[in-house]
Amino acid sequence: MLDASISAGRAAIAKATGGQSTVKLPPDPEGMNNDRAEWAACCIRHFQCQTGTDWEDAVCDLLGDLMHFCDREGFDFRHELNRARTHYEAETTDLEITA
Numbered sequence: 001m002l003d004a005s006i007s008a009g010r011a012a013i014a015k016a017t018g019g020q021s022t023v024k025l026p027p028d029p030e031g032m033n034n035d036r037a038e039w040a041a042c043c044i045r046h047f048q049c050q051t052g053t054d055w056e057d058a059v060c061d062l063l064g065d066l067m068h069f070c071d072r073e074g075f076d077f078r079h080e081l082n083r084a085r086t087h088y089e090a091e092t093t094d095l096e097i098t099a
Contacts, residue, residue: 026092033091 025033044058053061070077 027094028092029094030091036091 028034044062047053047062047065048055048058051061051065067077069075070080
């Protein structure tokens with residue numbers, strides 16, 4: 001379930017655009033990207049509850065804090081970010097790969 005701040009953000013965007021969506025979403029070949037976005041929204045909301053950061057800064061602040069986490073836990077943040085990009089590209093590509 002979406003948090004009220006996420007719903008409020010979406011409502012503000014709808015009001016500013018006259019109800020017309022200006023966001024063109026990438027392909028979703030597995031039909032899972034709405035779920036993935038919801039999972040991320042839950043993480044961001046929990047982060048907001050813990051830190052008090054506002055919606056506009058939440059992603060940036062979380063990424064910065066993940067960098068600190070990686071420093072302390074022995075992860076290479078850049079490597080993990082590149083892996084995340086690879087996952088995202090696979091999850092948003094219409095192409096079927098056949099062997």
